[in-house]
Amino acid sequence: MRRLELGGVRCVAFLSGLALAVVAAGCGGGERAAGSRVIAIDGSSTVFPITEAVAEEFQILSPDARVTVGISGTGGGFSKFCAGETDVTNASRPIKLVEVEACTAAGIGFVELPVAYDGIAIVVNPENDWVNTLTTEDLRRMWEPAAQGAVVRWEQVRTGWPEAELHLFGPGADSGTFDYFTEAIVGEEGASRGDFTSSEDDNVLVQGISTDALALGFFGYAYYEENRERLRLVPVDDEDDSNGAGPIAASPEAVRDGTYQPLSRPIFVYVSTASLDRPEVQAFVDFYLTDGADLVREVGYVPLSPHEYDLVAQRAQERVEGTMFGGAQGVGSSLEALLAASTHP
Amino acid sequence: MALPRNAGFERAIERFLFACASLSILVTIGIVAVLAFQTIQFFRTVSPVEFLFGTTWTPLFFDKQFGVLPLVAGTVLVSVVAMAVALPAGLLTAIYLSEYAPTSVRRVVKPVLEVLAGVPTVVYGYFALLFVTPLLQQVIPGLAGFNALSPGIVMGIMILPMVSSLSEDALHSVPRCLREGAYALGATRAQTTVRVVVPAAFSGVSAAAILAMSRAIGETMIVTIAAGQQPRLTASPLVPIETMTAYIVQVSLGDTPAGTLEYQTIFAVGMLLFASTFTLNLASNWLRDRLREEYI
Numbered sequence: 001m002r003r004l005e006l007g008g009v010r011c012v013a014f015l016s017g018l019a020l021a022v023v024a025a026g027c028g029g030g031e032r033a034a035g036s037r038v039i040a041i042d043g044s045s046t047v048f049p050i051t052e053a054v055a056e057e058f059q060i061l062s063p064d065a066r067v068t069v070g071i072s073g074t075g076g077g078f079s080k081f082c083a084g085e086t087d088v089t090n091a092s093r094p095i096k097l098v099e100v101e102a103c104t105a106a107g108i109g110f111v112e113l114p115v116a117y118d119g120i121a122i123v124v125n126p127e128n129d130w131v132n133t134l135t136t137e138d139l140r141r142m143w144e145p146a147a148q149g150a151v152v153r154w155e156q157v158r159t160g161w162p163e164a165e166l167h168l169f170g171p172g173a174d175s176g177t178f179d180y181f182t183e184a185i186v187g188e189e190g191a192s193r194g195d196f197t198s199s200e201d202d203n204v205l206v207q208g209i210s211t212d213a214l215a216l217g218f219f220g221y222a223y224y225e226e227n228r229e230r231l232r233l234v235p236v237d238d239e240d241d242s243n244g245a246g247p248i249a250a251s252p253e254a255v256r257d258g259t260y261q262p263l264s265r266p267i268f269v270y271v272s273t274a275s276l277d278r279p280e281v282q283a284f285v286d287f288y289l290t291d292g293a294d295l296v297r298e299v300g301y302v303p304l305s306p307h308e309y310d311l312v313a314q315r316a317q318e319r320v321e322g323t324m325f326g327g328a329q330g331v332g333s334s335l336e337a338l339l340a341a342s343t344h345p
Numbered sequence: 346m347a348l349p350r351n352a353g354f355e356r357a358i359e360r361f362l363f364a365c366a367s368l369s370i371l372v373t374i375g376i377v378a379v380l381a382f383q384t385i386q387f388f389r390t391v392s393p394v395e396f397l398f399g400t401t402w403t404p405l406f407f408d409k410q411f412g413v414l415p416l417v418a419g420t421v422l423v424s425v426v427a428m429a430v431a432l433p434a435g436l437l438t439a440i441y442l443s444e445y446a447p448t449s450v451r452r453v454v455k456p457v458l459e460v461l462a463g464v465p466t467v468v469y470g471y472f473a474l475l476f477v478t479p480l481l482q483q484v485i486p487g488l489a490g491f492n493a494l495s496p497g498i499v500m501g502i503m504i505l506p507m508v509s510s511l512s513e514d515a516l517h518s519v520p521r522c523l524r525e526g527a528y529a530l531g532a533t534r535a536q537t538t539v540r541v542v543v544p545a546a547f548s549g550v551s552a553a554a555i556l557a558m559s560r561a562i563g564e565t566m567i568v569t570i571a572a573g574q575q576p577r578l579t580a581s582p583l584v585p586i587e588t589m590t591a592y593i594v595q596v597s598l599g600d601t602p603a604g605t606l607e608y609q610t611i612f613a614v615g616m617l618l619f620a621s622t623f624t625l626n627l628a629s630n631w632l633r634d635r636l637r638e639e640y641i
Binding site: 072079145148149165167172173174190191192193194195196197198199200204207208209210211212213214215 | 401402403404405406407408409410474478479482487489490491573574575576577584585595598601602
């Protein structure tokens with residue numbers, strides 16, 4: 001609870017942003033990476049709770065290491081990462097090809113490390129007594145670009161639902177969760193209506209949905225877990241019985257056994273290879289991959305399998321550069337197979 | 346302490362003071378230049394007509410629309426609510442302080458009111474979001490968690506000291522002889538206030554109101570926290586909206602790459618914001634000068 005109170009994350013993000021600025025200003029560009037013991041992290045708000053928890057534990061074990069974790073969305077995180085401003089970036093989707101190019105152009109190599117699975121939770125206000133389940137088709141009708149200015153009332157989604165305004169909440173366009181959701185639901189990354197309340201800070205979405213009876217929104221499952229008494233989770237039916245019949249609610253179990261489709265995805269941290277040569281960054285990554293699983297569970301995400309963690313640790317050890325996803329979102333692909341294929345036996 | 350008495354030193358001091366004075370002007374010119382430069386870039390792609398009169402604002406999304414009216418509507422809506430609170434309350438406070446309050450009360454109330462102006466706006470923002478909104482939801486069914494009403498009311502409280510203080514100055518500067526004339530004709534204190542003092546101070550009070558309006562339009566933190574982030578062309582204060590200032594914050598906090606059209610939108614919106622507050626400030630100054638001319 002301590003990490004996800006309203007305002008808390010924003011405050012940490014702001015403070016760590018400030019700390020970053022101070023570090024960048026104080027040490028002057030290139031010297032920073034070599035000289036300081038600060039590990040600068042930024043990026044996705046979805047991955048933030050895990051990395052923040054790992055950073056806290058890590059700093060208890062190695063008191064002279066300083067880890068700052070900010071939030072600027074997956075896209076924002078990558079642009080800082082590829083500008084050499086951060087050592088590690090949190091990402092709730094795989095790196096895009098344009099971002100790979102930006103990193104390459106800046107001479108920044110990176111290692112892609114999946115750290116957990118997440119389900120995207122679809123939630124409504126607890127006072128909402130008409131939505132019991134949704135199909136992916138309902139979601140597409142609500143969120144596709146054609147819905148902009150057209151689907152604005154609940155009765156337009158399904159007949160029989162109230163004749164009242166539909167208030168949608170979702171992550172902003174810099175968010176990896178937004179990218180993944182649009183790819184999985186609408187079928188094209190970034191294809192979404194624009195007339196909804198968007199914020200890179202999931203706490204703002206929680207606040208909005210939990211205080212508005214006409215609201216519906218989506219964000220990483222952990223933010224639902226932290227606020228379950230203020231929100232109601234809606235089971236989603238993908239109308240494909242091969243991966244679990246009927247509507248399925250997001251839960252760690254459903255994410256792990258692959259039945260919460262298409263809204264489950266792996267989430268990542270990306271580490272700069274130059275930073276990985278620094279012993280404290282290496283130690284942080286080792287700690288993340290060996291002791292992270294419990295913390296992942298604690299903050300409401302689904303850990304990888306022990307075998308998958310081994311493969312990821314091996315990836316870090318061997319400094320396997322580049323992405324396993326080739327710029328795609330990896331909707332429906334098996335992480336274990338990808339990991340096995342990209343790591344030397 | 347003896348300062349050197351030669352002419353060279355005098356000149357150096359003068360230059361130094363001049364430099365200090367020009368600094369703020371230069372900074373202002375710099376800001377306007379940056380705003381104007383980026384805005385011109387923006388208008389190379391998007392026509393000003395589309396920008397000023399379009400009714401959909403989704404520059405960050407798939408179907409990009411650059412109609413700024415929803416943001417303007419959000420700003421106006423919140424400001425109108427704020428003025429509806431600040432104007433009557435501020436004016437009545439000013440009348441009380443200027444015409445009725447004994448000096449002892451005045452000496453306590455004025456500084457206390459000014460403390461309101463010193464509260465950081467982020468505190469007002471969370472006050473609106475976490476206290477005023479839930480309170481209003483008890484009374485108004487269907488009020489969304491993000492709405493224009495609650496930040497509007499809180500903003501009204503924030504600008505109240507500005508309205509009351511400036512109006513009080515205006516009321517206070519109405520010459521005594523006008524009041525005495527009214528009393529001599531047998532008017533009561535209330536009649537004097539309503540029929541003589543307030544009309545005489547009208548331009549000063551209007552100047553205060555316009556300045557407060559300009560402050561409300563430019564206010565950022567309260568609306569960013571409590572009004573929502575959905576550009577929506579509506580006159581209902583009960584649903585989430587987005588103001589011009591909140592939009593600028595939203596884009597600046599995310600990571601829209603510099604130089605892109607999405608990035609330039611914040612300068613175009615900023616320019617519009619600057620133009621509106623600048624016009625309002627000019628109007629306010631003009632009104633205040635008129636007040637001075639009338640009686641001095």
